[in-house]
Amino acid sequence: MTPIDAKRPLQLNDQGQLRHFLSLDGLPRELLTEILDTADSFLEVGARAVKKVPLLRGKTVCNVFFENSTRTRTTFELAAQRLSADVITLNVSTSSTSKGETLFDTLRNLEAMAADMFVVRHGDSGAAHFIAEHVCPEVAIINGGDGRHAHPTQGMLDMLTIRRHKGGFENLSVAIVGDILHSRVARSNMLALKTLGCPDIRVIGPKTLLPIGIEQYGVKVYTDLEQGLKDVDVVIMLRLQRERMAGGLLPSEGEFYRLFGLTTARLAGAKPDAIVMHPGPINRGVEIESAVADGPHSVILNQVTYGIAVRMAVLSMAMSGQNAQRQFEQENAQ
Amino acid sequence: MTLSILGARVIDPSSGLDQVSDLHIDAGKIIAIGAAPAGFTPARTLQADGLVAAPGLVDLNVALREPGYSRKGSIASETRAAAAGGVTSLCCPPQTKPVLDVSAVAELILDRAREAGHSKVFPIGALSKGLEGEQLAELIALRDAGCVAFGNGLKSFANTRTLCRALEYAATFDLTVIFHSQDRDLAQDGLAHEGAMASFLGLPGIPETAETVALARDLLLVEQTGVRAHFSQLTSARGAKLIEQAQARGLPVTADVALYQLILTDQALVDFSSLYHVQPPLRTQADRDGLREAVKSGVIQAISSHHQPHERDAKLAPFGATEPGISSVELLLPLAMILVEDGLLDLATLLQRLSSGPADALRLPAGQLKVGGAADLVLFDPKASTVAGEQWRSKGDNCPFIGHCLPSAVRYTLVDGHISHEA
Numbered sequence: 039m040t041p042i043d044a045k046r047p048l049q050l051n052d053q054g055q056l057r058h059f060l061s062l063d064g065l066p067r068e069l070l071t072e073i074l075d076t077a078d079s080f081l082e083v084g085a086r087a088v089k090k091v092p093l094l095r096g097k098t099v100c101n102v103f104f105e106n107s108t109r110t111r112t113t114f115e116l117a118a119q120r121l122s123a124d125v126i127t128l129n130v131s132t133s134s135t136s137k138g139e140t141l142f143d144t145l146r147n148l149e150a151m152a153a154d155m156f157v158v159r160h161g162d163s164g165a166a167h168f169i170a171e172h173v174c175p176e177v178a179i180i181n182g183g184d185g186r187h188a189h190p191t192q193g194m195l196d197m198l199t200i201r202r203h204k205g206g207f208e209n210l211s212v213a214i215v216g217d218i219l220h221s222r223v224a225r226s227n228m229l230a231l232k233t234l235g236c237p238d239i240r241v242i243g244p245k246t247l248l249p250i251g252i253e254q255y256g257v258k259v260y261t262d263l264e265q266g267l268k269d270v271d272v273v274i275m276l277r278l279q280r281e282r283m284a285g286g287l288l289p290s291e292g293e294f295y296r297l298f299g300l301t302t303a304r305l306a307g308a309k310p311d312a313i314v315m316h317p318g319p320i321n322r323g324v325e326i327e328s329a330v331a332d333g334p335h336s337v338i339l340n341q342v343t344y345g346i347a348v349r350m351a352v353l354s355m356a357m358s359g360q361n362a363q364r365q366f367e368q369e370n371a372q
Numbered sequence: 373m374t375l376s377i378l379g380a381r382v383i384d385p386s387s388g389l390d391q392v393s394d395l396h397i398d399a400g401k402i403i404a405i406g407a408a409p410a411g412f413t414p415a416r417t418l419q420a421d422g423l424v425a426a427p428g429l430v431d432l433n434v435a436l437r438e439p440g441y442s443r444k445g446s447i448a449s450e451t452r453a454a455a456a457g458g459v460t461s462l463c464c465p466p467q468t469k470p471v472l473d474v475s476a477v478a479e480l481i482l483d484r485a486r487e488a489g490h491s492k493v494f495p496i497g498a499l500s501k502g503l504e505g506e507q508l509a510e511l512i513a514l515r516d517a518g519c520v521a522f523g524n525g526l527k528s529f530a531n532t533r534t535l536c537r538a539l540e541y542a543a544t545f546d547l548t549v550i551f552h553s554q555d556r557d558l559a560q561d562g563l564a565h566e567g568a569m570a571s572f573l574g575l576p577g578i579p580e581t582a583e584t585v586a587l588a589r590d591l592l593l594v595e596q597t598g599v600r601a602h603f604s605q606l607t608s609a610r611g612a613k614l615i616e617q618a619q620a621r622g623l624p625v626t627a628d629v630a631l632y633q634l635i636l637t638d639q640a641l642v643d644f645s646s647l648y649h650v651q652p653p654l655r656t657q658a659d660r661d662g663l664r665e666a667v668k669s670g671v672i673q674a675i676s677s678h679h680q681p682h683e684r685d686a687k688l689a690p691f692g693a694t695e696p697g698i699s700s701v702e703l704l705l706p707l708a709m710i711l712v713e714d715g716l717l718d719l720a721t722l723l724q725r726l727s728s729g730p731a732d733a734l735r736l737p738a739g740q741l742k743v744g745g746a747a748d749l750v751l752f753d754p755k756a757s758t759v760a761g762e763q764w765r766s767k768g769d770n771c772p773f774i775g776h777c778l779p780s781a782v783r784y785t786l787v788d789g790h791i792s793h794e795a
Contacts, residue, residue, distance in 0.1 A: 048643070063572075141689065141690065141693075142688060142689065160690065162689075162690035162691065162692045162693055163573055163574035163575050163644070163690070163691065163692065164573065164574075164575075164644030164690050164691040164692070165690040167643060167644045167690075168644060168646075168689065168690045168691070171643075172688060184574075184690075185574050185575075185690075185692070186574030186575075186576075187573055187574030187575075188574070222574060225572075225574060249571035250566055250567055250568065250570075250571050250577065251567055251568030251569075251571045251572070252571060254568045254571070254572065
């Protein structure tokens with residue numbers, strides 16, 4: 039007996055195209071590259087006077103956010119609008135007791151309104167998988183962040199940022215700094231970098247903020263910022279949530295900044311042309327010095343711009359994969 | 373009713389009996405093994421060639437969900453499911469609503485179980501009122517109402533001193549205390565074994581030390597108070613080692629493991645299937661192997677289902693919002709036969725861990741085949757197989773094994789000589 043189900047590619051259709059976008063786990067390099075290439079072509083749309091293409095005309099995209107977000111939500115809205123979709127956004131407040139019910143019923147109701155795609159952010163790891171598998175398998179599900187698990191569009195926009203500034207991944211050293219333990223961005227970034235062939239991925243933080251078994255991502259662990267930053271091409275800073283001071287993970291913001299805050303002096307240990315990234319919103323003086331956040335190495339605002347293009351790419355690819363699957367299933371049924 | 377079972381391979385692990393023989397039953401008791409007594413003419417005869425006749429299985433933890441959680445299960449439905457798994461005696465935990473901390477609840481459970489008649493039920497009483505861990509429950513009243521042991525489930529005591537007093541009080545009256553050792557603080561908010569898989573999935577972890585720290589403390593308190601103790605639902609190899617060390621220094625503690633912990637590991641969580649959400653959590657392959665070795669050596673003398681049926685909605689949510697537990701009592705024998713199929717245990721040893729092992733741990737009058745004893749037995753075909761879920765009797769179908777083909781098939785389960793399950 040094999041009690042463990044074989045892992046099936048929930049997010050791919052029978053032709054290996056994207057039909058949901060839940061996680062970067064299990065996606066082949068070619069597919070990630072296709073997302074980046076498609077996003078590159080959409081960047082040009084954003085630069086036009088009329089910033090619209092008709093790829094999702096007549097489709098309805100619902101942003102369902104069970105957790106607060108400004109940047110992710112608005113860039114998803116803009117991405118859907120630029121693809122000519124009808125867009126609605128719901129901020130669903132959750133009470134801890136009725137979390138599951140709310141999620142299930144909310145999405146079923148939206149599905150009944152003939153939505154074609156859901157962008158979902160939820161505080162529980164695995165929420166997007168749950169929706170794609172058990173709630174609305176006919177609707178394309180885009181993960182806008184689930185618990186600590188994954189934030190795959192952020193991961194891909196970070197990859198687009200790196201590729202546009204560094205040309206590729208093959209010879210890069212990339213450091214991810216800060217609260218890796220609670221970070222879905224870090225998990226998605228580590229997976230994407232590995233898949234795209236980055237040979238030197240480093241994570242830097244105190245042991246209280248590093249998940250057990252992090253070596254499985256093929257990363258090198260540093261607990262000293264200066265050693266970890268030595269000669270890196272890319273520095274990805276993570277946001278430190280204020281609530282981490284409770285429960286003994288860290289003594290204080292001040293001590294964290296003293297040890298792991300990115301300052302101009304520390305950045306000097308990286309390559310001269312290193313870029314500094316941050317998924318936002320940034321805590322100035324907690325994980326990053328203003329002079330670095332606003333300085334010449336920073337590409338933090340470029341990330342936001344690229345985010346729209348990446349989300350356009352993912353929305354359009356998933357919609358086309360979902361349509362292809364439906365067509366395929368109809369033909370098979372006949 | 374009189375009954376003869378002819379030609380079965382009769383295995384009684386507690387006496388070492390293992391031979392093809394006949395069993396004769398009258399008035400709920402085994403009256404002969406071998407030749408029928410002179411003049412015995414059974415009302416019914418079961419031809420049992422090729423079947424194994426063994427003591428009915430004894431399951432130390434089957435949540436019946438009644439009273440209080442009828443949407444998840446009832447005494448009738450879950451004891452019926454247990455009979456299908458070969459179980460003739462089971463213990464039900466005190467997590468009912470109201471909590472099994474007053475004798476009225478024990479009486480209600482026993483009445484309804486007798487009425488249903490599918491399995492003998494031995495309630496486990498709450499060690500503290502409301503399982504709150506602050507005030508002792510009326511242990512003697514509960515004992516007199518039929519509770520065979522006392523536990524607090526995974527809910528910790530308010531402080532170690534209160535726990536220590538509870539143990540002293542129980543020791544005064546030679547009551548058995550059941551521990552589910554897990555440190556509340558280390559396990560807080562955890563959803564999965566703290567390891568690579570939980571990290572990958574972004575699920576908050578429950579470290580192995582949540583078990584071992586609490587277990588080490590509990591063992592020392594048992595030693596100090598001299599209370600009869602049973603450690604339930606071990607999950608880690610190091611936890612099993614701690615039990616082994618305690619036994620080696622002469623502490624008369626016993627232990628059980630959930631059967632699913634001997635089959636599954638935390639690797640099953642990939643894809644976030646809530647069917648694998650259990651508390652305490654599934655751990656690593658090394659833990660599973662360590663637990664298996666402890667079962668083999670007898671350090672863990674009981675294998676139990678730790679059956680927790682749920683309604684559909686309880687599992688229909690993102691992993692962290694689902695209720696923990698697996699419904700599997702009705703697969704107890706076929707699932708356990710995996711351990712024989714895997715070459716870990718011989719058949720008699722497996723049956724010992726499922727019958728006299730658990731019965732002895734809690735001093736239950738069960739788990740043996742002997743002349744003059746209750747005719748509680750299971751007849752199964754070791755060469756046949758069971759497709760899990762073809763029929764399902766538990767109210768909860770939250771079972772990850774549904775759809776799997778499992779070794780062996782239960783043909784008859786007999787409680788006090790009457791057939792409680794026939795397939």
